[in-house]
Amino acid sequence: MSSIMAPNVSGVGAPGRRTVYSMCGMCAVRCPIEVTVEDGRIVWVQGNHHDKAIGASLCAKGSAGLAFEFDDERPQTPLIRTGPRGAGKWRRTSWDEALDYIADKLHDTINTFGGKGIMLSDRGGLFTDLTRTFLNALGSPNYFNHDAGCAGNVHNAALSIYGIGPGGINYDFKNTKHMVLYGRNIVESLMVKESKAFMAALARGMRCTYIDPRASVTACKATRFWQVRPNSDYALNLAIIHEVLKQDAYDKKFVDRFVSGMDYLQEMVRDTTPEWQESHTGLPAEQIREFVKEIAADAPQVIFHPGWMTARHKQSFHVSRTALILNALMGNIEIPGGIILGKSPEQYGRKSLNQLASRTPKPTDQRVDGAGTTRPQWDPKIGMLHQGFAAMETAQPYGIGAYFAYRHDPLTGMPDPEAAKRALDKLKLLVSIDVRYSETGWFSDVILPESTYLERANILSQMNGPVPVFAMRDQAIAPRFDSRPAWWIFREILHRMGIRDVLDFETIEELWNYQLDGTGVTVAEMREEGFVTLSGSPKLIPREELKFPTPSGKIEIESGILKQAGLPSLPPYMPKEAPMGDRFCMLVGRTATLAHGQSLNNPILNEISPKQVLWIHPDRAKPLGISDGDEVEITGGGSYAGRMKAMVTPWIHREAAFMLHGFGATVPLARRAHGLGVADQRLQHGKLYEFDPAGGGCAMTETIVQIKPVASKGGEQ
Numbered sequence: 001m002s003s004i005m006a007p008n009v010s011g012v013g014a015p016g017r018r019t020v021y022s023m024c025g026m027c028a029v030r031c032p033i034e035v036t037v038e039d040g041r042i043v044w045v046q047g048n049h050h051d052k053a054i055g056a057s058l059c060a061k062g063s064a065g066l067a068f069e070f071d072d073e074r075p076q077t078p079l080i081r082t083g084p085r086g087a088g089k090w091r092r093t094s095w096d097e098a099l100d101y102i103a104d105k106l107h108d109t110i111n112t113f114g115g116k117g118i119m120l121s122d123r124g125g126l127f128t129d130l131t132r133t134f135l136n137a138l139g140s141p142n143y144f145n146h147d148a149g150c151a152g153n154v155h156n157a158a159l160s161i162y163g164i165g166p167g168g169i170n171y172d173f174k175n176t177k178h179m180v181l182y183g184r185n186i187v188e189s190l191m192v193k194e195s196k197a198f199m200a201a202l203a204r205g206m207r208c209t210y211i212d213p214r215a216s217v218t219a220c221k222a223t224r225f226w227q228v229r230p231n232s233d234y235a236l237n238l239a240i241i242h243e244v245l246k247q248d249a250y251d252k253k254f255v256d257r258f259v260s261g262m263d264y265l266q267e268m269v270r271d272t273t274p275e276w277q278e279s280h281t282g283l284p285a286e287q288i289r290e291f292v293k294e295i296a297a298d299a300p301q302v303i304f305h306p307g308w309m310t311a312r313h314k315q316s317f318h319v320s321r322t323a324l325i326l327n328a329l330m331g332n333i334e335i336p337g338g339i340i341l342g343k344s345p346e347q348y349g350r351k352s353l354n355q356l357a358s359r360t361p362k363p364t365d366q367r368v369d370g371a372g373t374t375r376p377q378w379d380p381k382i383g384m385l386h387q388g389f390a391a392m393e394t395a396q397p398y399g400i401g402a403y404f405a406y407r408h409d410p411l412t413g414m415p416d417p418e419a420a421k422r423a424l425d426k427l428k429l430l431v432s433i434d435v436r437y438s439e440t441g442w443f444s445d446v447i448l449p450e451s452t453y454l455e456r457a458n459i460l461s462q463m464n465g466p467v468p469v470f471a472m473r474d475q476a477i478a479p480r481f482d483s484r485p486a487w488w489i490f491r492e493i494l495h496r497m498g499i500r501d502v503l504d505f506e507t508i509e510e511l512w513n514y515q516l517d518g519t520g521v522t523v524a525e526m527r528e529e530g531f532v533t534l535s536g537s538p539k540l541i542p543r544e545e546l547k548f549p550t551p552s553g554k555i556e557i558e559s560g561i562l563k564q565a566g567l568p569s570l571p572p573y574m575p576k577e578a579p580m581g582d583r584f585c586m587l588v589g590r591t592a593t594l595a596h597g598q599s600l601n602n603p604i605l606n607e608i609s610p611k612q613v614l615w616i617h618p619d620r621a622k623p624l625g626i627s628d629g630d631e632v633e634i635t636g637g638g639s640y641a642g643r644m645k646a647m648v649t650p651w652i653h654r655e656a657a658f659m660l661h662g663f664g665a666t667v668p669l670a671r672r673a674h675g676l677g678v679a680d681q682r683l684q685h686g687k688l689y690e691f692d693p694a695g696g697g698c699a700m701t702e703t704i705v706q707i708k709p710v711a712s713k714g715g716e717q
């Protein structure tokens, strides 16, 4: 069957030297890269120098891309499970057989539950037109991105107040005078362009207030570090807002014109004084007053970053939302040094890419998680994955029979994988489409190996930044193994389901031409530099034309959507109890050389990455008999226990313990990562279904762990 052949783009493998402009795939940031290929082999990868913001830079993970490419410890053919789920018994199979198997189970699912019983989650971001189209064609509204475990709270918060998601919020680092970061660890949990811009801004004299219970590397770069109590930022923000209003340190003209709900705000922060917040955050009241004086002097070039990984606690949504309120009070929107709103090609007189999704009708069924209907405050475009798991388990509001985890590893990227497995085990079909052996892949019925980012092309993407851009991931080399690109995989499944006209493209170029039709941009132009910028320079929306896509057209401090959901726009702060004795609030985060759970098996990153250690404060460690370097045992309420060395340091709040995420993998075929370190998600026992009701994000940092020293061989003297 000819369609089963791997669809290489033309020119791949040709003799001679050439440069391919593409996108890094070593994390989800997708930096622009240039790849030098000689006689079909890659000899060099660097940042795409045509993009001035990145230049030639890559991070360590991006630079380790070739080590990943030449690693054999990844799925090399489609695999079908032969033992019980998770037992690790597989047989290699052909694409034909794997895809037929999937089609069979999809028919079964549709017969039992209808098309809506099929679910897919992916990484979100640039390429979701493909996955949404795939699901829509099958009759399912149940697309999810990964944001229940990441940025869901800030996403839904931004929509509820500005009518715009965080993707449409850009920061003008070049001219900012003061940047306020709530655990936004910008130099370790990084995007290359943003970290460079941040460092350049600091060098120029930008102030940075960094708020975190732990001193991350960003804290070390900041001009002010506030070591707050864990999960207390909402109290801090209520007090800052109180003080900003009291000191009249806000832009009245901007607020009068563009903000609604100021009376409500005044009322809700009347008593949240700097003194009030002291017991909640641990910060002296005087420091809040000083800070407000400082930002009053720096305004309007003051940015309160609303956060990225915000799946922390049950009021994370309101941390982000009050940060966004503070930006409005600064009047920093659409001005140099402030927040620059994303612009569509149409705003520059150009045309957006044609959507694949327009080739199939949108399903009319309600989403299984209630996003956009029974939970109007959750954006149906991203969904809330834990409620997909809940539906698998309970068949409420309806049953789910098939689930595709595509470029997504929820058994690493969602809390409590044991709870998730109980739900997944009810499925008729679980498919993982990945480039390596993930935890979810290991539990699946079928693993489909996608070609790596260097071995494949993706659909084109459109980024609506200050200037809209079309960007491409092009294929640099032929796949090393029997893998396929995603567009081909989804096309083939649809074909087997009798749906031929939706993704009816023989080659990626044909698909790209469909996307580009009428935009005035050609595939050849896209290939010249890997991206096409749709306007020479960014333009700011003049104040008289500024409007927000909310129901009122204004920034809504009191949100109509939240009201509809029966939720307060500014609820009272929920005080946090201080864990005592051997109990700690467990915080997690990233390090610069690893991307989540996906890179610990990379031969280079495995070697250079730091060992996982448990940060713990000396005042808490001492009574437990824990000294720096001692082995400790950590439990989270379930049967799982982890061990690692303690790092006893005052740079972690007394109530908290901290560890890196991305360790403790269980797949034996990924030998370098297997069994290395502790899986924080497994310590987050019972947290799969505990979430922020407003934003929907999981409440991961409400996890309380117990820590004890491991009786040392020689005995503690």
Ligand SMILES: Nc1nc2c(c(=O)[nH]1)N[C@H]1C(S)=C(S)[C@@H](COP(=O)(O)OP(=O)(O)OC[C@H]3O[C@@H](n4cnc5c(=O)[nH]c(N)nc54)[C@H](O)[C@@H]3O)O[C@H]1N2
Binding pocket: 025, 027, 028, 123, 146, 149, 150, 151, 309, 406, 407, 408, 409, 410, 412, 413, 414, 415, 433, 434, 435, 436, 437, 438, 439, 450, 451, 452, 453, 588, 589, 590, 595, 596, 597, 598, 661, 680, 681, 682, 684, 700
């Ligand atoms: N306990 C706990 N949970 C967390 C976090 C935490 O710190 N602690 N962090 C949260 C955050 S911020 C996020 S973003 C999520 C991340 O969760 P995920 O999005 O699941 O994590 P990633 O590691 O980015 O990638 C998921 C999978 O995509 C695969 N992949 C990589 N490249 C490709 C490709 O080109 N094609 C295909 N098909 N697959 C590919 C990887 O191998 C990996 O298995 O986890 C969240 N969950």
Ligand SMILES: Nc1nc2c(c(=O)[nH]1)N[C@H]1C(S)=C(S)[C@@H](COP(=O)(O)OP(=O)(O)OC[C@H]3O[C@@H](n4cnc5c(=O)[nH]c(N)nc54)[C@H](O)[C@@H]3O)O[C@H]1N2
Binding pocket: 027, 028, 150, 151, 181, 182, 183, 184, 185, 186, 188, 189, 190, 191, 211, 212, 213, 214, 216, 228, 229, 230, 231, 232, 233, 307, 308, 309, 310, 312, 587, 588, 589, 590, 591, 592, 593, 594, 595, 596, 658, 701
């Ligand atoms: N190297 C690398 N870079 C990455 C990624 C990666 O995996 N590796 N992933 C990317 C992704 S998907 C994301 S979402 C971003 C995440 O970017 P961030 O959200 O900036 O990073 P995290 O590493 O999740 O957390 C950073 C800090 O938050 C602190 N923190 C925890 N709880 C609280 C709290 O209640 N209040 C405050 N103020 N701070 C708290 C932790 O102590 C930690 O130091 O990074 C992106 N960049």
Ligand code: SF4
Binding pocket: 024, 025, 026, 027, 028, 029, 030, 031, 058, 059, 060, 061, 062, 063, 190, 191, 192
């Ligand atoms: S941040 Fe690093 S790993 Fe992620 S896309 Fe950019 S270069 Fe690649």
Ligand SMILES: [Mo]
Binding pocket: 149, 150, 151, 308, 309
């Ligand atoms: Mo994330």
